[in-house]
Amino acid sequence: xxxxxxxxxTEKQELFLDKLFxxxxxxxxxxxxxxxxxxxxxxxxxxxxxxxxxxxxxxxATNGPKAVQRLTRTMDDDGNxxxxxxxxxxxxxxxxxxxxxxxxxTIDHNVRAIHGxxxxxxxxxx
Numbered sequence: 001x002x003x004x005x006x007x008x009x010t011e012k013q014e015l016f017l018d019k020l021f022x023x024x025x026x027x028x029x030x031x032x033x034x035x036x037x038x039x040x041x042x043x044x045x046x047x048x049x050x051x052x053x054x055x056x057x058x059x060x061a062t063n064g065p066k067a068v069q070r071l072t073r074t075m076d077d078d079g080n081x082x083x084x085x086x087x088x089x090x091x092x093x094x095x096x097x098x099x100x101x102x103x104x105x106t107i108d109h110n111v112r113a114i115h116g117x118x119x120x121x122x123x124x125x126x
Contacts, residue, residue, distance in 0.1 A: 009051065012036070016044060017051060021059070060098050067092040 009017070016034035023029050031041045045052070070092040074085050 009048075013044075013048060013051075017048065017055060020052070021055060060095060063095055067095040071096070 012034055016030050016036065019033040020027060020030035023033070027045055028038065028041055031044055032038055036044060070088055074089045074092070
């Protein structure tokens with residue numbers, strides 16, 4: 001079985017990814033800051049799509065422990081600032097859901113296959 005080979009990124013592509021995550025996800029700015037033409041934005045995002053996704057997953061995994069701590073602290077909070085606590089709680093839950101540690105939904109499929117037999121009358125011989 002042949003496993004997909006991870007393509008090597010150029011220094012410029014690595015710089016683009018670094019700039020993208022440093023600036024909060026502004027693809028246009030990262031494109032220009034990395035030295036690409038501003039019209040290369042769509043091509044670059046498409047070409048590096050999987051690398052962007054991989055870095056996002058890594059970032060989420062890195063922030064998972066922070067989300068767990070936030071949830072724990074919010075549970076123990078005295079409740080003085082309810083709106084801020086609710087917002088932090090939702091953000092923490094969102095991160096945990098994205099890394100696969102949040103609530104899981106299951107769907108139960110019950111399928112019953114019925115196979116019928118059709119009996120046809122005999123052919124008439126003419």
